[in-house]
Amino acid sequence: MPSRPGLVFRGKVLPETSLVMAIVNRTPDSFFDKGRTYSLQAALDRVDQVVAEGAHIVDIGGVKAAPGEEVSAAEEADRVLPVVEAVRAKHPTLVLSVDTFRASVAEQVLAAGADLVNDAWECPEPDTFDVAASFGAGVVCTHAGHLPPRTRPHRIAYPDVVADVVGTLSGLAARAVAAGVARESVLIDPGHDFGKNTRHSLLLTRHTSALVETGWPVLMALSRKDFVGEVLDLLPDDRLEGTLAATAVCAFQGARVFRAHDVAATVRVLRMVDAIRGIAPPVVNVRGLA
């Protein structure tokens, strides 16, 4: 098994195993949790819970991805900053990510101790990389079909979606490094559903290895998304099995980090896949060996 690229965010070194980035939304309207963790206390409780369940990274979001109520940069910062400050104080070694496409919000959360900027929209504000670099923080480079933030794909087509994603993300990652972000602090994310129809997302899932072969560590954000829903004709509440199936397929091909709502289940799936791949040993190994 070839060794995997190192992952370090502001001095926090992550293990070589497959990793879970837990979703914590300080939003009233995200598609799955629908405001369950909108209040500050609920968000903080959720962070404690996902840490206990084995999350390696916590990703805090203040703006839902889909079109909807306009959230100003000030309002977004008001939502995420108190969470970052409280979590940083309580979990000093946890890798803390913030889901934002705004450089100004990124700057405030990094100043408050966040480690990673998860930009899901192809970095529409070029300053984001410079801001991350100035704090020694990391970035997620995400393919969003070249669409503006918070838009849905409409009749979008690619001559070769895998090549488009590989090319776009290789370029974004190189830009991040050129801006001064450390190589081991860059993740790439093909952006399932973002600027893609279901068949595009399935193709990218099937060809995960093409992304892994770029050498950049791959983040997969699959959790309960519409491509799972369309494959199975199920609403978000019933998309866990489909999500975990896609998770296993991507992990087996070498994707490294999985952004997930269902942390405990994802941790188990990844532990199983890592053992199958020979990356991590069984926790117990007695059968037939006593």
Next chain:
Amino acid sequence: MRLAFVPSAPLLLPALGGGPEELRSACHQAISVLGDDVVVLGGASPAGWRTGTVDATPWGAPGVAAADPLPLPLAVGSALLGDRPHRLLAVDGTAVVLPPDSSVLVVGDGTARRTDKAPGHYDPRAEPLDTQFAEALRDGRPEGLLVDEVLAAELLVAGAAVWRTVAATVAEPVSAELLYAAAPFGVGYVVATWIGS
């Protein structure tokens, strides 16, 4: 002569996890009484001096299979000794000639039928036999390690041959200590030391 007795479970191999802490530390405590130039005794066919490699790949450990893998008991003994100088002797139950000041690591274990989940399922005859072995090791009685060959086969006693060799080769020790006797996975493990046989 100084002897240490340890089990021959593959899970004691570091590449397979090394086994439960309590068992592993008892094994290392037993080995600590041995002097330099240890002779490892393990039941394997054909009998005789062996050289080779500790290879856990046959049990699924990662890595490339060795061209000269040691038989299991000799591999476990060799792995437990690590860098300490040692020689490896496969035995078949008959007596062997060892210098009187030898340090000997005896690798073998008891029945494998102690519980319903044991490798050989439960057999009510297993625990009394394992108790016999444990008491023989505790009291320093070589003849207590002897077991009927048919019964040993029925109860999956992996140590039967090496213990017959010990009984045929080694005199009663001046002191004996039983460090561990349990069957955490349904296999009877014993760890002991004999000084001054």
